[in-house]
Amino acid sequence: MMETTTQFSWAYPYILPTILLILSPIIGGLLIGIDRKLTARLQNRRGPPIVQPFYDMLKLFGKEDKIVNRSYLVFGSAYSSTVVLSTALLLFQYDLLVVTFVFGLSFIFLVLAGYSARSQFSFVGATRELMQMMTYEPILLLIVFMIRLVTGSFEVEAIFDASQPLLFTLPLAFLALLVILPIKFRKSPFDISTAHSEIAQGPTIEFAGKYLAIVETGHFFEMFFVLWFIGLFYVQSWPIRIGLMVFAFLFSLVVDNATARLRVDQMLKQVYIVGMILLIINLAYIIVTGSWIV
Amino acid sequence: MSIIEFARKKSPWVLHVNAGGCNGCNLELLSCLTPRYDVSRFGVYNTDNPKHADVMIVIGPVTLKYKEIITNLYNQMPDPKVVMAVGTCTCTGGIYQGCYGHCGALDQVLPVDVYVPGCNVRPEAIIDGLVLALDMLNEKERKILEDKKAKAKGVA
Numbered sequence: 535m536m537e538t539t540t541q542f543s544w545a546y547p548y549i550l551p552t553i554l555l556i557l558s559p560i561i562g563g564l565l566i567g568i569d570r571k572l573t574a575r576l577q578n579r580r581g582p583p584i585v586q587p588f589y590d591m592l593k594l595f596g597k598e599d600k601i602v603n604r605s606y607l608v609f610g611s612a613y614s615s616t617v618v619l620s621t622a623l624l625l626f627q628y629d630l631l632v633v634t635f636v637f638g639l640s641f642i643f644l645v646l647a648g649y650s651a652r653s654q655f656s657f658v659g660a661t662r663e664l665m666q667m668m669t670y671e672p673i674l675l676l677i678v679f680m681i682r683l684v685t686g687s688f689e690v691e692a693i694f695d696a697s698q699p700l701l702f703t704l705p706l707a708f709l710a711l712l713v714i715l716p717i718k719f720r721k722s723p724f725d726i727s728t729a730h731s732e733i734a735q736g737p738t739i740e741f742a743g744k745y746l747a748i749v750e751t752g753h754f755f756e757m758f759f760v761l762w763f764i765g766l767f768y769v770q771s772w773p774i775r776i777g778l779m780v781f782a783f784l785f786s787l788v789v790d791n792a793t794a795r796l797r798v799d800q801m802l803k804q805v806y807i808v809g810m811i812l813l814i815i816n817l818a819y820i821i822v823t824g825s826w827i828v
Numbered sequence: 829m830s831i832i833e834f835a836r837k838k839s840p841w842v843l844h845v846n847a848g849g850c851n852g853c854n855l856e857l858l859s860c861l862t863p864r865y866d867v868s869r870f871g872v873y874n875t876d877n878p879k880h881a882d883v884m885i886v887i888g889p890v891t892l893k894y895k896e897i898i899t900n901l902y903n904q905m906p907d908p909k910v911v912m913a914v915g916t917c918t919c920t921g922g923i924y925q926g927c928y929g930h931c932g933a934l935d936q937v938l939p940v941d942v943y944v945p946g947c948n949v950r951p952e953a954i955i956d957g958l959v960l961a962l963d964m965l966n967e968k969e970r971k972i973l974e975d976k977k978a979k980a981k982g983v984a
Binding site: 578 | 838839863871875880882904
């Protein structure tokens with residue numbers, strides 16, 4: 535008995551990430567379903583059932599796929615697979631910088647998918663997606679660099695070894711993450727790229743049938759990825775970690791229902807100004823309290 | 829019933845087209861989405877994109893200018909698809925019958941599956957028509973598959 539435990543003890547750190555990676559599309563889909571239900575309840579409606587996103591996926595797999603050309607299908611599938619890859623890298627505690635860049639790469643693939651289909655809506659959507667990326671990527675990268683300053687390493691393991699939770703050393707960076715959260719969830723006020731009923735879903739307009747289902751599944755993974763990233767800010771206790779994730783999800787939902795869509799230039803100005811001020815104040819806080827590890 | 833057929837019944841995505849009506853039925857259709865008649869509880873989602881849609885809801889008698897656009901929209905929708913004619917003008921031509929600028933009724937242009945009469949239509953009638961259309965989606969898909977099988981046999 536003793537021998538078997540030692541024999542497989544190397545596998546223990548991999549069990550939880552593997553289970554979570556398998557469950558993450560289900561969790562992401564359920565989160566989108568809960569979001570639709572709660573939005574309906576806030577508007578005094580009944581709303582669709584919580585499992586509605588899965589019904590949509592299954593239905594899309596049963597539909598004919600009208601293919602325009604091959605390149606946008608390749609880029610669409612590349613988008614989903616890079617999102618899955620970045621989720622896996624984050625769950626298996628790889629280098630945080632690499633995780634962020636792979637996640638950014640998934641957005642690039644979506645933009646390329648938008649540009650490779652010949653449709654004005656698709657072009658406009660892809661351009662807006664690129665502008666959104668320009669907005670959130672510097673702030674996300676600066677947050678990652680500040681995590682490096684506090685923990686002394688880009689490895690996710692260093693966050694677990696840190697003396698105090700990231701939330702205490704980087705409280706304002708957490709707020710900056712909340713500011714860019716609606717961009718990554720593609721929710722109001724920053725649902726500019728997929729503007730529903732304005733440019734009809736933006737980059738995903740030409741996708742149909744099972745290829746649309748593949749892109750949408752990538753979105754499920756994205757939901758889970760972003761929330762798990764937020765959970766890193768308090769890894770010391772599980773209840774607070776999950777509480778942070780739930781708080782971020784509910785925050786994005788309330789903001790989604792309370793605000794209207796902004797223009798691209800408004801988003802660029804507001805997010806840059808608010809995010810950069812928060813990050814600079816937090817940098818000053820790190821330097822003053824001396825929690826800077828070189 | 830397979831799992832995909834079950835899912836198809838649960839999530840009809842709707843494309844809303846106004847082909848030159850008086851806007852009365854438009855407002856009735858939009859009131860279906862409001863809290864009183866909330867059709868989204870059946871999984872209905874207003875897509876505005878023919879490539880994602882299952883059900884095409886057409887309102888108004890088809891004007892000659894709109895004839896080409898509406899056939900284009902219909903051809904862009906992936907199978908299985910269902911066309912609903914909503915309102916008296918769309919079903920028969922209504923008060924526009926015999927006018928010079930119209931095709932008369934929607935079935936002169938596209939194959940129509942469900943007719944929902946009324947001037948204006950009641951939102952309840954639209955929901956009723958949608959339920960009929962959902963049953964038709966699965967029938968259509970089965971028919972398409974059978975045709976494919978027959979074609980494959982004919983070739984072999």
